[in-house]
Amino acid sequence: MTGDHTNQLPLADLHAAAGARFGAFAGWNMPLTYPAGVMKEHLHTREHVGLFDISHMKLFLVTGPGAADLINRACPLDARALDVKQSKYTFFLTEAAGIIDDLIITRLGDERFMVVANAGNAATDEAHLRTLAKDFDATIEPLDRVFIAIQGPEAAAVLGKAGLATEELFFMQGFEPRADWFMSRSGYTGEDGFEIGLPEADARELLGKILADERAMWIGLAARDSLRLEAGLCLHGNDITPDNDPASAGLMWAIPKDLRADGAFIGRAALATILADGAKQKRVGLKPEGRQPVRSGAELFDADSKLIGRVTSGGFGPSAGFPVAMGYVSTPLAKAGTRVFADVRGTKVPVDVHSLPFTQHRYRKG
Amino acid sequence: MTKTYFTEDHEWIRVEGDIATVGITDYAQEQLGDLVFVDLPESGRKLAKGDVAVVVESVKAASDVYAPIDGDITEANATLSSDPALVNSAATGDGWLWKMKIANAGQLDGLMDEAGYKAHIG
Numbered sequence: 001m002t003g004d005h006t007n008q009l010p011l012a013d014l015h016a017a018a019g020a021r022f023g024a025f026a027g028w029n030m031p032l033t034y035p036a037g038v039m040k041e042h043l044h045t046r047e048h049v050g051l052f053d054i055s056h057m058k059l060f061l062v063t064g065p066g067a068a069d070l071i072n073r074a075c076p077l078d079a080r081a082l083d084v085k086q087s088k089y090t091f092f093l094t095e096a097a098g099i100i101d102d103l104i105i106t107r108l109g110d111e112r113f114m115v116v117a118n119a120g121n122a123a124t125d126e127a128h129l130r131t132l133a134k135d136f137d138a139t140i141e142p143l144d145r146v147f148i149a150i151q152g153p154e155a156a157a158v159l160g161k162a163g164l165a166t167e168e169l170f171f172m173q174g175f176e177p178r179a180d181w182f183m184s185r186s187g188y189t190g191e192d193g194f195e196i197g198l199p200e201a202d203a204r205e206l207l208g209k210i211l212a213d214e215r216a217m218w219i220g221l222a223a224r225d226s227l228r229l230e231a232g233l234c235l236h237g238n239d240i241t242p243d244n245d246p247a248s249a250g251l252m253w254a255i256p257k258d259l260r261a262d263g264a265f266i267g268r269a270a271l272a273t274i275l276a277d278g279a280k281q282k283r284v285g286l287k288p289e290g291r292q293p294v295r296s297g298a299e300l301f302d303a304d305s306k307l308i309g310r311v312t313s314g315g316f317g318p319s320a321g322f323p324v325a326m327g328y329v330s331t332p333l334a335k336a337g338t339r340v341f342a343d344v345r346g347t348k349v350p351v352d353v354h355s356l357p358f359t360q361h362r363y364r365k366g
Numbered sequence: 367m368t369k370t371y372f373t374e375d376h377e378w379i380r381v382e383g384d385i386a387t388v389g390i391t392d393y394a395q396e397q398l399g400d401l402v403f404v405d406l407p408e409s410g411r412k413l414a415k416g417d418v419a420v421v422v423e424s425v426k427a428a429s430d431v432y433a434p435i436d437g438d439i440t441e442a443n444a445t446l447s448s449d450p451a452l453v454n455s456a457a458t459g460d461g462w463l464w465k466m467k468i469a470n471a472g473q474l475d476g477l478m479d480e481a482g483y484k485a486h487i488g
Contacts, residue, residue, distance in 0.1 A: 039425060293402065315426055316424075
């Protein structure tokens, strides 16, 4: 967080010209919606291409002979086992295995890694990495970039028309197509798509071409949230926090099995204990009955009115066509189809535990 | 003879005899964005000025709509349970929220007329 100061996006003028309505998020003044509105923006991304300014997120370049070892200490990841171009979803963990932040790390070279961190945690992440780096021969360089996400089934076609080749990348791969650029095939919508970090002047030139393509349109933070929620993706600060561990959060798929026993990562011992004892709560999808959304903070009860969990994200799923939510429930109730009840303004709304995602991922895998 | 009043909370109140029809303004629906659910009140509910009468829910957030005056609810707009987006497309017409029997007509004097409301939202 950045205290009282609100950061402005370098491309704020473009968003204002596009008619954006702005609001504060993680210390940044962000476009929330454009004149089309959250519903149309959401559906347009699933059908065509959504363009997101995600310059509030932070890119860190980690380089040096000790870069891989630093990452292996900071994250439950085997950085040496990554192929060049390979991206991995991972976390920084506390000693208690709490999730400090979730990240995407891409191997760019033998001793060169890109770390993509959440806006709200960027300062914490940087301080954490720098503290750990004292024990390793590694350099941490926060990058000053415009960061753009191009998401949707026609994303590759739109980028191709704008002169950017995408055939070299499959889902969860990234590289540096030219100096000071970083491009990956990844995203936060459940659709095929790309994220490109680049200098501001290059971004303006590229966006000029992309926005001339009628398949692409600006999408605000409101639809970014409904898209990721339907896709079952976590928002750090809501669905995962330093009070949640990867086992409870249902994110153990991101941790290589052999590391659980002998990995060098911070939090390994605590995580091993949690796994041995069994997580007490589990993150699950939640589908409210009817049309009334159930939102973050709503308490969840079983049929006997016993408190059994809490909603961490919730809203309406424009593609799903019904309200969607996620949250934590006590482990015995985490099975899909289990009926629980959410307290919404004093009324108990029936909610079914639902598998995630709500809308199928459509990634372009190799 | 009908007369329409406005509140600082972006509601409109159309008065016909002793019945007031209440909705949110076009400005308000634009601020809220696409509505996906309207939590409607039951007929007969007694409202005091300032009570939460209705909750309107957009994709992203839930927002309270307050009773602008005292009175009993005579009817809620049932169409909104199947078509909440009517509030977006016709905020000051078919997207009305509820009708109420006016308990204290004197409270209307403190509300704005259309010109006053337009000045209020700038």
